[in-house]
Amino acid sequence: MWPMLASGAEVYLRSGYLYAPLLFDPEIEQEISTMTAAKTRELISGECLLSVDGGYFVKTIRLPSLVENYPAVFPEEYEKLRQHQLQGLLPVRPDYRPPLDAKLEVMLFEILPHFLRKRREIRCQKADWGTVLDLLAARIPSRNINPTLVKRLRLTEASLRKWLNRLEGLVNHPCLPPEGLQRGIALQQWFQAALQAHILTEEVNRWHSILKELQRLLALPQRLLAVLLTIAKRGALEVDGFGFTRLKDPREYLIYKRTGAYALKDYFGRLYLFPDCRVGVSTAGLIYPRVLGMYKHPLLRRYSSQQPICLTEYKAEGEFSAAAVIKALEEGINALFYGYNHRKRNGYNSLDKFALHHSMVDFDDLRIPKDHPSLVAGEVEVKNDFY
Structure with a gap:
């Protein structure tokens, strides 16, 4: 053809x-x-x-x-042609990045509500955007909220609308050639013009989607939008022990949940007080739980940071999703709390020094008496006391 x-x-x-x-x-x-x-x-x-x-x-x-099937049949050639034509027709394009990326949206409005579900606001209402942002607005000091971000976003929206109007003016779909005998070279010229119109139409549709998402944000109450934009710009948040922080790659995040202090007992019934730690997962790569800071535990190989937690039956997810992150964080925390059987002394290390296998980590500095003030006050729970 x-x-x-x-x-x-x-x-x-x-x-x-x-x-x-x-x-x-x-x-x-x-x-x-x-x-x-x-x-x-x-x-x-x-x-x-x-x-x-x-x-x-x-x-x-x-x-x-x-024209319609050219992008699917010849994707590489089409992409080269698309870049070449857009560069020729539109040498200067808006340098715009949506303030709220897809992963951040999932973290804020799907994962965070799951870990705050015990709160009255989340438990008694549907955890929509307004509910979550209201809760965050109450927790973040007003001095840390940047209202000028809203003004900038409104100016950006106006600029994008002007850009889109200009782009739409460049689209010119050629009419089909007249019926009858035609030279192939004439149809080739029509094809090139139609393909250019197709490329521009795709670009118009792409910017329409971007503008629609931007206008969805601007429809939020200004106070809540300022909170959302501040979090998005900072790329970090912690509420009630759940948090995240942006990595060097701005598209990826480290998501974590704090354990709080807890106690475990050894084979002889002696107690050990473990400090709070962050169990986290990275959105860049497999979704597998690890302890982020310097920490020691029977289910960790040594006393160091960024250690994966020993989970014998856990299968790491390869793709980011709310369900995968929630499962990983809960599995990791539950393993630290309930995974060490003091009778079997399972894990990489054992709390006491009388296990059959040699323990690389010493836990004597964590040992506490049974009348420790935190235990008496009910502030700390012995997690593996059910074995």
Whole structure:
């Protein structure tokens, strides 16, 4: 098809369909000549075959479909052509990055409400954007909220609307060539113009989607929008022990949940007070829980930071989602709380020094008496006391 369009060969155009000349072939000519008149009329009436000036043209493909399917059939070539044409027509494009990326939206409005579900605001109402942002607005000091971010976003919205109007003015869909005999080279010119219009239309649609998302943010009450934009710009937040922070790659985050202080007992019933730690996952790579800071625990190999937690039956998720992150954080915390069996002394290390295997980590400095003030006051719970 492409060689035919790039040549001076004649093709026939009817109802948007290309009819290619039936190349001379003795067998085909013999088949047509021996075909009954009724059969020939049937093919011609069904527009599968055209008889023009004593020659035959066979129906092939809709001309517009060459443009519609080009991106899927030739993705690499299409992308190169798209970049080249946009650079030529639009040498300067808006340097705009949405303030709220997809992962941040999931963290704020799906993962965070799960870990705050014990709060009355989250438990008694649907955790919509307004509910979550109201809660955050009450927890973040007003001096840390930057209201000028809202003004900047409104100016950005006006600028993008002007840009989109200009872009829409560049779109010019060419009319189909007139029906009848056409030179392939003429159809090639139409194809190039139609493909350029297709590229610009895609760009228009992309910016319409961006503008729609921007206007969705601007529809929020100004106070709540200021909170959201401040969090998005900072890329970090912690509320009631749940938090996240942006990594060097601005598209990725470290998400964590604090354990709070807790106690474990060893084989002899002696107690050990473990300090608060952060169990976290990274959105860059497998979703697997690890302890972020310097920490020691029987289910960690050594006393160091960024250690994966020993989970024998846990399968790490390969893609980021709210469900994957929630599961990883809860599995990690539950393992630290309930995973060490003081009778079996399971794990990489054991709390006491009388285990069959050699422990690389010493826990004597964490040992506390049974009448420790935190235990008596009920501030700390012995997590593995059910074995």
